[in-house]
Amino acid sequence: MAPGLPSAPVPPPLVKSVSRPPGVLRAAATPAAEVRRAVTAAHRADAVHWNVVAVGAALLCSGAVTLWAAYGLRHGALFLVGAGCGIALHHAAFGFTAAYRALLTTGDGRGFRAQLLMLAVATVLFAPVLAAGRGLGVEAGGALAPAGVSVLVGAFIFAIGMQLGGGCGSGTLFHLGSGRAPLAVTLVGFLAGSVIATFHMPFWWSLPSLGEVSLGRALGWTPAVALQLAVLGLIALVSLRHDPFRAAGMHPAMPISFPIRVVHGPWPLAAGAVALAVLNLATLLVAGHPWTITWAFSLWGGKILQGAGVDLSSTPFWTGDFQRAALAAPVFADVTSIMDIGLVLGAGLAAGLAGRFGSARRVPLRLVAAGLAGGLLLGYGARIAYGCNIGAMFSGIASTSLHGWLWGAAALLGTPVGVRVRRLLRGD
Secondary structure: OOOOOOOOOOOOEEEEOOOOOOOOEEEOOOOHHHHHHHHHHHHOOOOOOHHHHHHHHHHHHHHHHHHHHHHHHHHHHHHHHHHHHHHHHHHOOOOHHHHHHHHHHHHHHHHHHHHHHHHHHHHHHHHHHHOOOOOOOOOOOOOEEEEEEEHHHHHHHHHHHHHHHHHOHHHHHHHOOOOOOOOOHHHHHHHHHHHHOOOHHHHOOOOOOEEOHHHHHOHHHHHHHHHHHHOHHHHHHHHHHHOOHHHHOOOOOOOOOOHHHHHHOOOHHHHHHHHHHHHHHHHHHHHHOOOOOOOHHHHHHHHHHHHHOOOOOOOOHOOOOHHHHHHHHOHHHHHHHHHHHHHHHHHHHHHHOOOOOOOOOOHHHHHHHHHHHOOOOOOOOHHHHHOOOHHHHHHHOOOOOOHHHHHHHHHHHHHHHHHHHHHOOOOO
16 A cells, blocks of 8 residues: 555455345455455365256256257347346356445445446447447447436336335346345336336326437547446446445455456446456447346236237337237247346356355245335336346447436436435345
8 A cells, every 4th residue: 555545445345145135235245255255165076056957957948949949040149148147247257236225325336336337348349240230140229218308207206116125127137046035025016017117108208308319420530439438438437436345356366367357256337347347348349239028027027918818909119020929929939038038047146156046945935025016026127228227228238329318317316215215124
């Protein structure tokens, strides 16, 4: 440490508790104790859940081959890209819910700054592809949506829901894949909220909006990228300056060999951020559009309603060509659906390799109720905001879409409300 500079408090690293509900973080007794625990787990072969690894690998391999045979190589590849997202999310413990909560309750901005790094890398990677308008044999377009009131309201509601439900869009899936069964309740609420919102979309469409605003198109791609990097860098500097835990870095140093860390984890947050940005680029190149998650929940909910005999043909949201075709086609024909399923399986494989598959067997009723209520808010908010933290914020900002920036700002504003409701209903 430089002479004359006051020492900054070094917090214990945030780690997932195997004895608490998913989404709840605990602090290790000391950083050294946590390092010893991680090193011991990583070097013990018997810590790996080999049955989980075998099942996960078999499902991923057979699923990719089956999708390739039925729908083409592109489908099989995107299924595996989704699996890669699940592995990266799990091994880096890369979450949005806990990161926002830590930022606003303790000032710990490590997780938040990892998100800024992810957005910066993705912005640079996306720009040449979007400028050319071509992926790998497909036309490529960004995640653009109207920047309006519905985005602000939806993201605000979503932020409350993710604190109450214990996970965001990606968090719900990767925790579920990791064997955290209580997140199944959140997912049920997510599906219900998503499909309920489809009946109200004409109202949300009617609210004031600036329309689709692409900074890349409006300013030119080079100035737009430079502007976004400057803003992201400024936000990171402000966060770092006011972070009492900045001396801890994004991840505690762990004396684990590189090959073991890659396979078994844990990954540094920065590595997770870069990996997710690269995987989103892969999605853009192969699918022709960036990574999304919550459209699948609306589709699954719509198919359930159809199966129950509900006629959606007169519902404006479901009369669009894309939505109508998706309802008529099998679930596995939908790109977002197969990537979501791949994410769950990838997270399960990663949890097995890390020896951390499973969750507490007993879940208090209040957490079940909170998960269901949170899921409803998550689904409803994501639908009216044109996506979640992945489809709207991550992919939106990487595409230089103004709605992505509005989404992020509204989610930060909604987080304090979500934390307060979480304490009341979940007791943590």
